[in-house]
Amino acid sequence: MADELVVDRDLTSETAPLDAAEAVAPTSPVRRWLGGLNPVYLLIIPVLVVLPWATAESFPFGVSLATSILVFSIFTMSLDLLLGYAGLPSFGHAAFLGLGGYTAGILSVRFGMSNLWICLLAGISMASIGALVLGLLALRTSGVYFLMLTLAFAQMLSAVALKWGPVTGGTNGLPGVHSPELWPGVSVPHGIPYYLLTLAMTVLCFFLMYRLIHSPFGRALIGIHQNEARMRAIGYNTRLYKLGAFWVAGVFASVAGVMYVFFNQFISPDDIGFTVSGTAVLMVLLGGEATLIGPILGTTSYLILQNVLSSMFTGRWQLILGALFVLFVLFVRGGILGVWIRVQSGKTQRGSS
Amino acid sequence: MNFAGLQALKDVSLEVQPGERRAIIGPNGAGKTTLFNIISGELAPTSGAVRLADREVTKQTPEKMFRLGLARTFQKNSLFLDLTTQENVRLAVQAHQRQGHHWFQPWWAFDEVNQRTQRVLERGGLWSRRLEPAKNLSYGEQRQLEMAIALAGEPKLLLLDEPTAGMSVAETTSSVATIGALSRELTLLIIEHDMDTVFALADRITVLDHGQVIADGMPDEVRHDAQVRAVYLGEPA
Numbered sequence: 096m097a098d099e100l101v102v103d104r105d106l107t108s109e110t111a112p113l114d115a116a117e118a119v120a121p122t123s124p125v126r127r128w129l130g131g132l133n134p135v136y137l138l139i140i141p142v143l144v145v146l147p148w149a150t151a152e153s154f155p156f157g158v159s160l161a162t163s164i165l166v167f168s169i170f171t172m173s174l175d176l177l178l179g180y181a182g183l184p185s186f187g188h189a190a191f192l193g194l195g196g197y198t199a200g201i202l203s204v205r206f207g208m209s210n211l212w213i214c215l216l217a218g219i220s221m222a223s224i225g226a227l228v229l230g231l232l233a234l235r236t237s238g239v240y241f242l243m244l245t246l247a248f249a250q251m252l253s254a255v256a257l258k259w260g261p262v263t264g265g266t267n268g269l270p271g272v273h274s275p276e277l278w279p280g281v282s283v284p285h286g287i288p289y290y291l292l293t294l295a296m297t298v299l300c301f302f303l304m305y306r307l308i309h310s311p312f313g314r315a316l317i318g319i320h321q322n323e324a325r326m327r328a329i330g331y332n333t334r335l336y337k338l339g340a341f342w343v344a345g346v347f348a349s350v351a352g353v354m355y356v357f358f359n360q361f362i363s364p365d366d367i368g369f370t371v372s373g374t375a376v377l378m379v380l381l382g383g384e385a386t387l388i389g390p391i392l393g394t395t396s397y398l399i400l401q402n403v404l405s406s407m408f409t410g411r412w413q414l415i416l417g418a419l420f421v422l423f424v425l426f427v428r429g430g431i432l433g434v435w436i437r438v439q440s441g442k443t444q445r446g447s448s
Numbered sequence: 449m450n451f452a453g454l455q456a457l458k459d460v461s462l463e464v465q466p467g468e469r470r471a472i473i474g475p476n477g478a479g480k481t482t483l484f485n486i487i488s489g490e491l492a493p494t495s496g497a498v499r500l501a502d503r504e505v506t507k508q509t510p511e512k513m514f515r516l517g518l519a520r521t522f523q524k525n526s527l528f529l530d531l532t533t534q535e536n537v538r539l540a541v542q543a544h545q546r547q548g549h550h551w552f553q554p555w556w557a558f559d560e561v562n563q564r565t566q567r568v569l570e571r572g573g574l575w576s577r578r579l580e581p582a583k584n585l586s587y588g589e590q591r592q593l594e595m596a597i598a599l600a601g602e603p604k605l606l607l608l609d610e611p612t613a614g615m616s617v618a619e620t621t622s623s624v625a626t627i628g629a630l631s632r633e634l635t636l637l638i639i640e641h642d643m644d645t646v647f648a649l650a651d652r653i654t655v656l657d658h659g660q661v662i663a664d665g666m667p668d669e670v671r672h673d674a675q676v677r678a679v680y681l682g683e684p685a
Contacts, residue, residue, distance in 0.1 A: 119579070120556030130554050303552075311542050311558065312551040318539045321528040328488070328526070329597060330514035330543040343551075 130306040143294055147287045162290045164398050165297040166354045171378045171390035172304055173347030178376065179385030180308055181340040182320030184242050186372050187249030191345040193256065193367030194222040195352025200269045200362045201262060209282065211275035211357070218353040219346050226345030230338045249372055256364040268363025275357045285360070293354055300347055305387055307343065316340050377420060383430030392431045457482060457659035469636040471650035475679065478656040480639045481523055484607050488520045489513040500605065519603035521594045523610050527582045534578035536593055538565045540600035564600070572596035572626070588619030592626070605635045612645050624648050
């Protein structure tokens with residue numbers, strides 16, 4: 096019994112987000128394949144698949160809201176890799192959303208190329224170049240300087256989007272993005288079909304990132320977050336690892352950008368500005384950093400709350416939302432998932448004593 | 449292994465033979481830890497050279513030195529406090545076996561890493577505590593973990609910076625036994641204040657004071673050296 100108790104405490108202690116479920120390798124083959132994820136979580140997928148039909152009458156905007164939640168979940172999960180796992184506070188993550196979004200948008204509007212796979216490939220390539228350039232510069236610094244450099248990079252890209260009118264549409268943005276094609280002649284129309292495509296993409300991204308954070312590379316990022324000097328002393332080239340994290344996070348953010356532009360059928364400099372980067376950080380903290388699931392919860396609750404509040408209090412909703420978040424960040428450590436974990440561990444301790 | 453020609457601090461020069469166990473002693477501020485930092489690549493010397501097995505390694509980065517077979521412990525524990533004891537060791541083993549770049553296979557799929565992690569934990573007496581976050585370990589256990597991490601990389605040269613500092617008598621005894629039982633092929637450099645530990649472990653002793661070597665010799669020679677007794681052991685000459 097004593098041994099089991101130790102395991103329980105390890106899995107659900109207050110530090111669980113960083114160390115969660117790491118001590119013991121899962122035994123079930125399904126769970127091993129899922130990177131340690133409890134297969135029970137997969138039940139959410141069929142629920143999300145039927146969601147649009149279930150809510151079609153009661154909540155007609157539901158599909159649109161759900162799609163944007165999924166798209167932004169990819170974005171905030173990718174930010175969590177940097178912020179929560181590697182401990183790199185990026186405040187310019189929207190730059191990568193923009194690189195993906197604008198690349199796909201320009202291909203679709205200016206070149207009539209709306210093939211999803213080609214757009215994804217192009218968006219990912221652009222984001223990779225961006226991540227490499229910014230990573231090599233910003234990773235020479237740390238802390239506030241790192242933060243400022245990421246912020247400056249994003250502002251720079253947003254300025255390019257603003258000034259390069261003939262290509263990006265400037266202030267007016269880039270309207271008229273076509274529906275994406277899966278292969279020539281088969282496009283995915285707006286609404287439920289696109290929602291399902293986004294759902295599939297989000298599940299795929301989550302799966303890849305979840306495997307990544309439980310891989311040797313992901314574990315090394317956590318080690319760097321915890322104690323970088325020690326990681327160097329045991330043989331890690333930590334700058335290379337951080338650059339890798341930067342690249343992966345940029346790639347997933349650009350996937351979110353491509354999915355965003357095909358969903359919104361429009362992109363403008365506002366979509367890649369500081370507000371978006373800042374909101375994403377908030378969503379990650381709200382849900383619980385270094386958990387991947389936390390950012391999904393954070394994104395979901397933020398966007399739903401925003402929707403509800405903006406319809407109830409036109410004009411003042413931002414004030415109310417802001418106040419809520421100040422309270423949350425001040426008093427609720429570990430975000431929504433942190434609360435859930437503490438409730439769970441409270442139950443376990445009561446149950447076992 | 450030749451580890452010679454180190455010129456740092458004020459003309460400090462020492463040469464350690466392969467398999468030797470050398471203690472570095474001296475009062476606080478004598479420059480012992482600085483010497484370690486230069487050897488392990490944390491600090492670059494203003495002049496002079498560090499050679500490891502006849503290879504010039506001056507100003508190498510710590511991660512490069514680790515791969516060349518040098519490991520160290522820190523005077524103040526330098527652990528991954530929120531991670532489990534097992535994960536602390538596993539990260540070091542993973543680096544040593546060069547598996548850190550895998551990004552898709554989960555960590556438990558790497559049998560060799562996990563088997564070696566288990567061996568290191570067992571040898572360090574930490575296997576039963578493997579699921580405990582490092583911050584929940586006692587101070588003595590944390591010192592043991594510190595050494596287990598260093599040993600995980602199968603080093604040829606191990607620098608121990610005050611391995612028994614702050615330990616209880618029982619913990620010190622068990623630590624000295626653990627260090628004494630290390631392979632004789634491993635070269636040890638030990639900074640230590642506790643004289644019983646020094647005389648129990650060291651083949652040779654180097655005494656530093658104010659950044660200079662004031663004595664260097666077999667334990668008995670050093671024990672009876674008048675200058676050492678005066679400046680370090682605090683006895684009138």
